Amino acid sequence: MAKQKLLMGSAHTFSVFTLILGASGHSLEAQESPTSDQVQASAVVQDVVVTGGGWERPRSDQRVILDSPSPIDVISAQQLHQTGRAELSEAITKLLPAFNFGNTTAGVNSIVRPVTNHGLGPAYTLVLVNGQRRHNSALLTNGGGDTSGVNPVDIDMIPLSAVDHIEVLRDASAAPYGSDAVAGAINIILKSSDHGGHAAALAGNLYQGNPGSDRSTAKGEADAGFKLGDEGGFVHISADVRKRGMDWWNFYAKNLPYSPASNPLNATWTGDGAHNGDPEIRAYNLAYNAEVPLTPNINAYSFATFGVRDTVIGNNFRRPNTNADFDALFPGGYYPLNNTHEYDLQFNAGFKGRLYDWDYNLGTSYGINHNKQYSDFTINPSLGPTGPTQFKDLATYQFSQQVTHLDLNHAFATSTLPKPIELGLGFEHRIERFSTLPGDPLGYMNGGYRYQPGDQALSHDPNLGSYAAVGAQGAVTINPANATSILRNVVAGYGSLGIYPVDNFYINGSLRGEGYDDLPNFIYSTKLTARWDIAPDFAIRGSLGTGQRAPSLTQIGYAQTDSRTNIDPVTGLIVPSLSTLARNTSALARALGAQTLTPEKSTNFGLGFVWKLQENRNITLDGYRIDLRNRIFRTNYIYGSAVDPLIVANGGSAGTWIQYFANGVNTSTTGIDLVGEDTEDYGDYGSVRYTLGFNWNLNVIDSVAQTPAALTALASANKGGSLIWFGRATAADLTVNQPRTKLMFAVNWSIGDFIVSATTTRYGSYQYIQSQLPSQDRSFGAKWITDLDVTYKIAGGLRISAGATNLFNIRPSANGIIDANTGASGFAYGNSPFSPAGGFYYTRLAYDF
Numbered sequence: 001m002a003k004q005k006l007l008m009g010s011a012h013t014f015s016v017f018t019l020i021l022g023a024s025g026h027s028l029e030a031q032e033s034p035t036s037d038q039v040q041a042s043a044v045v046q047d048v049v050v051t052g053g054g055w056e057r058p059r060s061d062q063r064v065i066l067d068s069p070s071p072i073d074v075i076s077a078q079q080l081h082q083t084g085r086a087e088l089s090e091a092i093t094k095l096l097p098a099f100n101f102g103n104t105t106a107g108v109n110s111i112v113r114p115v116t117n118h119g120l121g122p123a124y125t126l127v128l129v130n131g132q133r134r135h136n137s138a139l140l141t142n143g144g145g146d147t148s149g150v151n152p153v154d155i156d157m158i159p160l161s162a163v164d165h166i167e168v169l170r171d172a173s174a175a176p177y178g179s180d181a182v183a184g185a186i187n188i189i190l191k192s193s194d195h196g197g198h199a200a201a202l203a204g205n206l207y208q209g210n211p212g213s214d215r216s217t218a219k220g221e222a223d224a225g226f227k228l229g230d231e232g233g234f235v236h237i238s239a240d241v242r243k244r245g246m247d248w249w250n251f252y253a254k255n256l257p258y259s260p261a262s263n264p265l266n267a268t269w270t271g272d273g274a275h276n277g278d279p280e281i282r283a284y285n286l287a288y289n290a291e292v293p294l295t296p297n298i299n300a301y302s303f304a305t306f307g308v309r310d311t312v313i314g315n316n317f318r319r320p321n322t323n324a325d326f327d328a329l330f331p332g333g334y335y336p337l338n339n340t341h342e343y344d345l346q347f348n349a350g351f352k353g354r355l356y357d358w359d360y361n362l363g364t365s366y367g368i369n370h371n372k373q374y375s376d377f378t379i380n381p382s383l384g385p386t387g388p389t390q391f392k393d394l395a396t397y398q399f400s401q402q403v404t405h406l407d408l409n410h411a412f413a414t415s416t417l418p419k420p421i422e423l424g425l426g427f428e429h430r431i432e433r434f435s436t437l438p439g440d441p442l443g444y445m446n447g448g449y450r451y452q453p454g455d456q457a458l459s460h461d462p463n464l465g466s467y468a469a470v471g472a473q474g475a476v477t478i479n480p481a482n483a484t485s486i487l488r489n490v491v492a493g494y495g496s497l498g499i500y501p502v503d504n505f506y507i508n509g510s511l512r513g514e515g516y517d518d519l520p521n522f523i524y525s526t527k528l529t530a531r532w533d534i535a536p537d538f539a540i541r542g543s544l545g546t547g548q549r550a551p552s553l554t555q556i557g558y559a560q561t562d563s564r565t566n567i568d569p570v571t572g573l574i575v576p577s578l579s580t581l582a583r584n585t586s587a588l589a590r591a592l593g594a595q596t597l598t599p600e601k602s603t604n605f606g607l608g609f610v611w612k613l614q615e616n617r618n619i620t621l622d623g624y625r626i627d628l629r630n631r632i633f634r635t636n637y638i639y640g641s642a643v644d645p646l647i648v649a650n651g652g653s654a655g656t657w658i659q660y661f662a663n664g665v666n667t668s669t670t671g672i673d674l675v676g677e678d679t680e681d682y683g684d685y686g687s688v689r690y691t692l693g694f695n696w697n698l699n700v701i702d703s704v705a706q707t708p709a710a711l712t713a714l715a716s717a718n719k720g721g722s723l724i725w726f727g728r729a730t731a732a733d734l735t736v737n738q739p740r741t742k743l744m745f746a747v748n749w750s751i752g753d754f755i756v757s758a759t760t761t762r763y764g765s766y767q768y769i770q771s772q773l774p775s776q777d778r779s780f781g782a783k784w785i786t787d788l789d790v791t792y793k794i795a796g797g798l799r800i801s802a803g804a805t806n807l808f809n810i811r812p813s814a815n816g817i818i819d820a821n822t823g824a825s826g827f828a829y830g831n832s833p834f835s836p837a838g839g840f841y842y843t844r845l846a847y848d849f
Contacts, residue, residue, distance in 0.1 A: 135367025174547025197224030204842025214245025233292030275314025315474030336474025593708025640721015686751025768830030
């Protein structure tokens with residue numbers, strides 16, 4: 001039984017599997033050269049997709065690829081649109097049981113929200129567009145359960161109107177696709193039609209919102225296809241624009257058993273501790289996808305995306321009696337704003353075709369993400385009550401990536417094997433650069449101001465004579481000492497061999513070697529994949545692999561110093577702190593025990609089955625185990641009297657809290673993925689497609705490296721601080737802050753001119769641990785979330801939809817921790833796997849032509 005291929009475009013940077021197919025594209029799990037007798041119905045949702053070898057797969061409504069040796073899901077553009085308010089990254093998590101969306105609480109982290117796959121952060125899932133590696137964001141993850149410091153791909157900068165469908169590989173695949181595919185890969189396929197188009201507008205509101213917040217969302221999008229020449233060329237152009245209001249979902253402390261007025265320093269405070277939640281976003285994105293035949297054996301292709309995004313982000317409240325405020329400026333206190341301006345570009349171009357019976361793909365790409373931080377509303381208290389309340393330049397982040405690749409693949413028949421042998425080879429050169437640029441010195445400098453009589457109105461002013469806080473509040477600042485520009489060259493070679501020893505058994509082995517100019521040795525990854533079709537309707541599949549993931553440039557070279565509120569790991573109190581993330585190679589980090597970062601190592605095992613019960617009914621069950629060794633983590637904050645002399649000796653300020661990135665954790669991830677589908681025709685009552693998805697996932701810490709000797713040597717002399725290197729909160733981020741289970745059941749009912757889509761999802765319970773105190777551990781119960789979308793076809797291609805995400809306005813359990821100093825409820829919902837903003841209703845008008 002010939003196996004179907006899931007096509008990934010030109011998979012240049014990652015996969016030897018992808019090398020097998022050739023001229024018009026490549027597959028995630030290529031199995032054999034696509035000859036005419038191998039064209040079978042497969043699992044592309046809704047639309048015809050051009051695949052390898054120039055042939056087309058027919059339409060199908062299947063959710064999963066049944067004939068692949070690895071578990072693969074397909075998400076259609078229609079399903080993405082039906083998620084309503086969600087942007088592309090969150091939409092994926094609403095449709096796939098193995099994925100969760102990490103909600104953050106404030107600051108620039110509100111933009112880069114980690115998407116976890118099988119409980120592993122974004123460092124372990126590769127993102128592709130048309131089968132080619134997507135560049136990373138310039139911003140780091142630091143919240144939502146992932147503080148590893150990687151800079152993930154920001155797929156929200158890709159216009160949703162450009163997406164034809166998304167293919168998701170749920171199998172650890174470091175060897176086929178690259179060292180960052182430990183948990184799998186996401187491939188976003190752009191529209192490629194040479195005719196027709198689509199236009200739509202959406203408007204909606206949250207059911208509820210906090211006073212002063214903006215609950216509205218609006219989107220507009222359009223795309224159209226055009227012919228290029230007379231030989232089958234095309235260009236498809238897409239654009240969208242979106243605006244989302246700023247809404248915060250902190251649980252007011254005044255609703256908890258605590259009265260702000262019980263502390264005289266809080267007499268004028270309402271108990272609204274933070275404007276945490278969704279930032280305001282105003283963005284537009286453009287894209288095109290084009291291909292044109294030059295000769296019968298050469299096609300030229302190009303695709304690109306471009307986006308601009310402006311954000312306004314809320315932060316924790318600065319009360320009027322702290323060392324971060326002056327009555328002359330904000331007599332009632334203030335909520336600082338963090339503003340960003342960002343642009344993002346990805347350009348790909350190349351040639352593909354067939355030469356001497358080899359399919360080839362030669363191409364190059366360039367991607368860049370540029371993010372400027374500023375603030376329209378904050379102060380640097382150390383400059384005193386006459387200091388500025390706006391800063392037009394606080395920091396700039398930039399990441400760029402250039403990739404050149406050559407993929408070759410060939411299938412050749414032998415007299416001893418029932419089907420052709422598949423051979424794939426590939427070569428790649430990648431250049432990456434990460435840079436941070438310092439901002440206005442007024443944003444980060446220490447002005448040395450001491451509080452004077454009258455600065456704060458309280459007669460018992462506790463800050464009189466003390467120094468004011470240093471740095472722009474609620475903002476990330478980069479000073480010249482922390483600025484960086486780090487460049488990396490990577491070369492890679494990869495190959496695969498796929499054979500059918502017998503007609504119903506397929507096996508593929510792949511090997512990948514990568515050389516990094518900042519690592520002393522090559523790193524290698526391997527994978528063995530097999531599938532045994534026991535019967536026409538039942539197959540067993542499995543995989544075994546190894547991998548190595550090099551430290552990201554951000555983990556190696558990033559540093560920052562900023563003034564923020566932090567959770568004291570010892571007392572659990574929310575306190576202001578001048579905080580430094582020290583570069584791993586800095587003298588200060590080395591004095592506190594930092595070692596040169598080394599690659600993480602992984603081993604993975606997968607085993608599952610595919611059972612086609614009937615023509616329109618099937619079920620897949622896949623188990624997996626991923627072991628990660630030497631994982632990189634962000635240390636706990638280190639501070640205190642014994643640390644201060646080291647900080648001062650290295651140009652810092654006494655009292656600063658220090659952390660850095662370090663290797664040292666071994667973890668294991670075990671789980672299962674279950675997906676079932678059934679389509680029923682009820683005659684006059686329409687047809688219904690049922691989909692069931694379930695994921696069970698368990699993350700365990702197997703061992704942790706010993707605390708560095710440099711820190712243990714300081715323990716006896718350290719007063720009033722913490723020397724915790726790997727704490728309970730960090731351990732929780734790796735293990736229990738995501739649900740262990742996620743269950744999804746979806747119904748799509750088509751009757752006459754109506755389409756009704758409903759999905760209910762059960763997110764299992766999770767925990768939030770913020771300090772060394774077990775008494776502060778919090779648990780959050782399981783919740784059911786229901787989404788509904790009803791679409792009516794008015795006439796021709798005109799349709800109108802009404803819908804709701806989180807129809808019943810379910811929020812996570814409000815089980816936040818009351819801070820004894822401020823009464824603030826920190827992390828009221830923990831790291832919720834779904835949006836704490838509650839229900840959202842919308843209408844959408846669309847026209848297809």
